[in-house]
Amino acid sequence: MLGLLQRCLVRQGQRSLHSGRPALMAVSSDSGVGTTQNLSESDIHQDIDKRVKKSKVVVFMKGTKEQPQCGFSNAVVQIFRMHGVDDFDTVNVLQNEGIRQGIKTYSKWPTIPQVFLDGEFIGGCDIMIQMHRSGELGETLRKAGIESQISDPPAAKDTTEETTPSTSSTNVKS
Amino acid sequence: MCSLLRNFILLTTRLGWRSNASFAIRGTKMCSTADTSGIDVQGLMTDKLTRQFSPAKLDVINESYMHNVPKGAQSHFKVIVVSDFFKGQSLINRHKAVQETIKDEIANMIHAISIVAKTPEEWEKTNPGSLKSPACMGGMKAEAAQKA
Numbered sequence: 001m002l003g004l005l006q007r008c009l010v011r012q013g014q015r016s017l018h019s020g021r022p023a024l025m026a027v028s029s030d031s032g033v034g035t036t037q038n039l040s041e042s043d044i045h046q047d048i049d050k051r052v053k054k055s056k057v058v059v060f061m062k063g064t065k066e067q068p069q070c071g072f073s074n075a076v077v078q079i080f081r082m083h084g085v086d087d088f089d090t091v092n093v094l095q096n097e098g099i100r101q102g103i104k105t106y107s108k109w110p111t112i113p114q115v116f117l118d119g120e121f122i123g124g125c126d127i128m129i130q131m132h133r134s135g136e137l138g139e140t141l142r143k144a145g146i147e148s149q150i151s152d153p154p155a156a157k158d159t160t161e162e163t164t165p166s167t168s169s170t171n172v173k174s
Numbered sequence: 175m176c177s178l179l180r181n182f183i184l185l186t187t188r189l190g191w192r193s194n195a196s197f198a199i200r201g202t203k204m205c206s207t208a209d210t211s212g213i214d215v216q217g218l219m220t221d222k223l224t225r226q227f228s229p230a231k232l233d234v235i236n237e238s239y240m241h242n243v244p245k246g247a248q249s250h251f252k253v254i255v256v257s258d259f260f261k262g263q264s265l266i267n268r269h270k271a272v273q274e275t276i277k278d279e280i281a282n283m284i285h286a287i288s289i290v291a292k293t294p295e296e297w298e299k300t301n302p303g304s305l306k307s308p309a310c311m312g313g314m315k316a317e318a319a320q321k322a
Contacts, residue, residue, distance in 0.1 A: 062313055063311070068311055069317070070286075071308030071309050071311045071313070073313075074309075109273070110277065110281065111273075111280070111286070111287060121266075122266075123269075124269070125288070126269065126290070127266065127269065133304065
């Protein structure tokens with residue numbers, strides 16, 4: 001019986017690998033408002049659609065504005081702060097596995113963070129950094145009616161700080 | 175039977191049953207990265223990007239050491255692709271072209287990717303210091319703790 005189960009599990013794993021797109025999973029240990037359980041992909045996309053249209057700027061990220069839990073998400077928050085934009089919505093994908101996977105198919109973008117302006121996907125961390133450096137971000141924000149405190153393209157300066165690389169080797173799969 | 179199996183997978187992964195189930199973890203994407211030991215992820219991505227973009231410059235850099243992951247991990251990568259292919263293309267389309275080329279690796283093998291996609295002319299004017307990746311915030315460890 002165990003052998004049969006293992007074979008089925010392997011097959012299930014292969015299907016997911018071949019599709020290149022993981023099956024949407026509802027995880028009951030998710031907590032907080034907006035937990036998606038047993039929702040179809042289109043239900044989740046509808047939910048995401050509402051969220052991206054709720055505010056001018058919406059960031060899907062790991063962690064919160066106050067406590068980002070990923071360097072890439074943190075970089076996006078810091079860029080908006082530099083522009084004096086504090087009033088933006090965030091969705092913590094670590095609190096909602098359905099959204100975490102669904103946002104990737106919604107925007108056809110495989111990574112997080114993801115930034116939406118006026119309901120339109122404008123990019124992830126790399127693009128935000130590049131737009132910030134070229135001055136395009138300030139311009140884009142102004143076009144959307146959001147005042148940016150940075151008027152000119154910033155000088156060639158890094159948007160991120162260097163820190164000592166972590167030496168911990170904790171097994172994250174625990 | 176299918177739903178029974180699905181529940182079984184959910185249950186075992188939720189309970190942290192790991193001893194004999196690395197394939198289940200990979201299949202269900204409960205964890206962000208699969209076990210890629212024995213796979214040369216860097217080489218795979220290098221080959222695919224070379225074939226697709228005939229790049230003037232290509233760097234596939236394993237930045238996993240900068241993150242909270244085991245030694246030798248292949249979880250965090252930066253790819254720098256300099257190619258005429260990107261001429262006249264928006265940032266989003268450039269990144270999507272790169273993502274599409276290595277979509278299997280992104281979906282199934284690695285946790286994070288940073289992409290730099292420039293034309294040779296743009297690359298001439300690029301200050302390498304500007305390409306530094308964001309500092310780690312301990313994300314993978316935090317995620318694991320949250321899921322435990």
